[in-house]
Amino acid sequence: MKVGIFGLLGCGKSTVFCSLSGIRPADAGRREIVLGTVKVPDPRLDELSRIFRPKKTTPAEMVFADIPGSAEALLDAAAVAQLRTMDVLTLVLRAYQSPFLSEMPDPARDFVRVEEELILADLAVVEKRLERLAKEKTPAAAGEMDLLRLCRAHLEDGRPLRTLSLAEADAARLKAYAPLSQKTLLTLVNTPESAPDRVPEALLAAVTAHAGTAMPLCAPAEADILELAPGERAAFLAELGQHETARDRYLKVAYGALGLMSFFTVGEDECRAWTVRNGTDARRAAGVIHSDIERGFIRAEVVSYADFMEAGGSESRARAAGRYRLEGKDYRVQDGDIIHFRFNV
Structure with a gap:
């Protein structure tokens, strides 16, 4: 920007x-x-x-x-x-x-x-x-x-x-x-x-x-x-x-x-904030990271930041509590979403 x-x-x-x-x-x-x-x-x-x-x-x-x-x-x-x-x-x-x-x-x-x-x-x-x-x-x-x-x-x-x-x-x-x-x-x-x-x-x-x-x-x-x-x-x-x-x-x-918001990708290698406009769908959000991810988009694995922290900042606890969910290409990304994109190219 x-x-x-x-x-x-x-x-x-x-x-x-x-x-x-x-x-x-x-x-x-x-x-x-x-x-x-x-x-x-x-x-x-x-x-x-x-x-x-x-x-x-x-x-x-x-x-x-x-x-x-x-x-x-x-x-x-x-x-x-x-x-x-x-x-x-x-x-x-x-x-x-x-x-x-x-x-x-x-x-x-x-x-x-x-x-x-x-x-x-x-x-x-x-x-x-x-x-x-x-x-x-x-x-x-x-x-x-x-x-x-x-x-x-x-x-x-x-x-x-x-x-x-x-x-x-x-x-x-x-x-x-x-x-x-x-x-x-x-x-x-x-x-x-x-x-x-x-x-x-x-x-x-x-x-x-x-x-x-x-x-x-x-x-x-x-x-x-x-x-x-x-x-x-x-x-x-x-x-x-x-x-x-x-x-x-x-x-x-x-x-x-500007109607901007951030979603996050996390892991041992990198934690990163990505900026998109309000209303951006999951597939377009994947393209912000890399065009290959957008092209080969399968699903988005999503947990909100609030739900993740409510589970004590533990991925395993958040999963056990059913906080993670799979979303399709038309899902509207929300501010603070933590997302792992599944794709195949």
């Missing part, structure tokens, strides 16, 4: 990237993407690793990408192209006064500005594709034109595509164009230390109307917290009346907004 972090100049985007990834970009004037991979904390995986004592423990991961800004445009062509390759967009908005900027902070105003740019970028793609399809005379082209005309009307009305209700097949077809305004948008409000937990009401209303999610963080303070040793970090957070970092809070918000 790749998360593109972007924002207007002076919003503190790279400091936010540091507060989430722990990586400080060396050159503020660079034009290249900086990547940072973060392991998603999960106490359940920690407990399973303690029980099985595997050679390797592999948590789920999320990749953050710091998208360079531009002094010439809100979103230049390079930034648009880079954002299209991301799975999720994270917009950073400034809520603090900067000595380097004459404009007063107004997160709601800036949100509207950026959202308009995303919508215009998508509208340009839709218009260009419609021009090409008009030259084709096939049923497939006619169906695609109907979909794109619907999108064009929605965009011309100033609404992002994430607010457009589409059939699952049409939504999948639309993703082939990587529309920016269809992607999940998480908004981070970079706050001053004097008001670290506040999201302005005007911004919250705008974000909600555009099917987005917003959360506050004070990027400089959070970046400093990540540089502390784990023991010192916990003590410092306790002094602030917090029990987790902004990064951990962000990961929870992101998982919720």
